[in-house]
Amino acid sequence: MSDVGVAEIPVDEEERPVPPQPQPVKSRLLDGPILRTLLSLAWPNVIGLSAGTCVVIAETSYIGRLGVEALAAMALVFPCVILMMTMSGGAMGGAVASAIARALGAGDRDRAGTLASHALLIGIMFGLVFMLGMLIFGPTVLEMLGGRGDVLTHAIAYTQVFFGGAVLPWLLNTMAGVLRGTGNMKLPSLLMLNSAACQIILGGTLGLGLGPVPQFGMRGVAAGALIAYTLNIGVMGWYLFSGRARVVPKLLGLRVQWAMFFDILKVGAIACFSPLQSVLTISILTHMLAKFGTAILAGYGIGARLEFLLTSIAFSIGIASVPMIGMAIGANRIARARRIAWTAGIAAFFALGAPACLVAIFPDLWVNIFTDNATVRAASHQYLSTVAPFYSFFGLATAMYFSSQGAAKVLGPVLAQTARLIYISVCGWFLSTHAATAQSFFWLAASSMVVLGVLSCSSVVLTRWGPRDAKPEIRPALSAAD
Structure with missing residues (x-):
């Protein structure tokens, strides 16, 4: 029998250990019953989002006490606020959750952590874009929407404070997206409840001037929301960076990778x-x-x-x-x-x-x-x-x-x-x-x-x-x- 054409395999190559490949994680999200798992993840979100509805009702109630002009001003600003919140929470937040989940599904936790870091950078950048855009062009936009006189004045006052801190809601919703990507729906929803309670209390107190607190009007209502966001960013940031989450964002020695940005933005930018x-x-x-x-x-x-x-x-x-x-x-x-x-x-x-x-x-x-x-x-x-x-x-x-x-x-x-x-x-x-x-x-x-x-x-x-x-x-x- 001829040996021609048969390649010899060196012993050291044959015995060299094969590096372990990432293995998909085993979890109820991958292997559990679909409907039961879906509903168990959905119900905390229902409670958290219902709290957000309560905030809208409460804000409408106490802003009405500031006068008809303030109520009309809030109606004028509301579409801009909703647009930013849905973009940061639903569109980009969903994209972040998707990228994290796909990395975990492939068993690559290192990639998930790197994606989380890049997601935070994206949240900060988009927050800065909204901040600069509304601070520079906000008065013109509000006037185009029909704002006049005292209504426009109240609307601008709210816009200057709320969108001056636009990075905060973007950062908060990005962190929530990271946690949701790991399958953790309870903590973001619990913090939504906490945020709703803080917004109602702080917004009402600062806006109406309850007790020893002076009345700041629409600026106070906006400031109450930003303070609530800041408190929840602190809690969520501590949870993420303490290692209690399945994904820990990598900040020390982080090297910016455009592929990571693309993995998130190919979904989020379109969404x-x-x-x-x-x-x-x-x-x-x-x-x-x-x-x-x-x-x-x-x-x-x-x-x-x-x-x-x-x-x-x-x-x-x-x-x-x-x-x-x-x-x-x-x-x-x-x-x-x-x-x-x-x-x-x-x-x-x-x-x-x-x-x-x-x-x-x-x-x-x-x-x-x-x-x-x-x-x-x-x-x-x-x-x-x-x-x-x-x-x-x-x-x-x-x-x-x-x-x-x-x-x-x-x-x-x-x-x-x-x-x-x-x-x-x-x-x-x-x-x-x-x-x-x-x-x-x-x-x-x-x-x-x-x-x-x-x-x-x-x-x-x-x-x-x-x-x-x-x-x-x-x-x-x-x-x-x-």
Whole structure:
């Protein structure tokens, strides 16, 4: 037998130990029952986000005591505040959680720690951008939104303080994203409760001037929020850097790696367009309904408050799916990742649909909280009976958005939001030029939610989540001599 063509293997190469490869972590997020695990992660978020709703209600209450101008100023600033909070918490926070979860799913804790450090840098940079942008251009933006006189003065006062500390909410939501990426939903939610309590107490005290504290007005309300954020950053930072979390951010000797920034920003930068488009969509629809008078606009506003409340439920379910899907993607378990996405979508669909349909049938359960004006009540009944049954599609779209974040494939749901924006703009323009009634615009709002839900689901179906199939290796044909 000929030895030609047989390569000899040196003994030292044969006996050289193979370096250990990272192994996927074993946890309930990767191996536990999907629905039970998803709900166990979601319920703390529901409580935490409900606390945020309480802050909005409380702030509206005590700002009202500062006068009608202050209340109008808060309404003027509110879209800017919501835009920053949803970008930092939902869009970029979800991207951070996704990157951390994918690294842990692949068993690479060192990478997860490095990603956490880069995430903090991203949070600081985005916070500085919001700070400089609102301090320089904020007064002009508020004036473009309709601010005049004392209303504009109050709005600028709030903006200067709150956005002067914009780094704080960005840093807080980035830390929360790191913890959520490890599957820890309880601590961020507990701190949201703590933050809500501090905001209500401090904002009310500084804003109204309770006891020996002088009245700082809108500046005091903004300062109360920033102090609450600072306290919670201290607690969350201590937890992260003390080693109690599964991921410890690496700061000493950190070398900036653009690949780490890209891993987060390839999801987060695109995802930031979703809240931006959502705010723009609401603004366009509000502008179109304003021509029908105060009663219709107020009725729409009452319905929009219900949408805001129910969206927090969809957010809770969606953000809970991010670490589950991220870890499954990191461990290359694509089929499980997709099952998690559809489970989250169905759960969000019914979680929003059930209470929304109840309110559509019995609208006074919700309307009576806000008004006893007969005209406004009639407009609210009309809006809720038309639109509320379709909130379930909005919940479905929200779940698909966060699931796609977990898979690092968020472009599809963002384009679905773009399609909804175009749909409302074009159809709204058509209705406006054909003397349509307010009811027609309510149907436009309802149908746009169906469009958003269907397109978001379609994007998940059509987008490849796993690695592309490798091409088979082409081997040369054996010759007869071989």
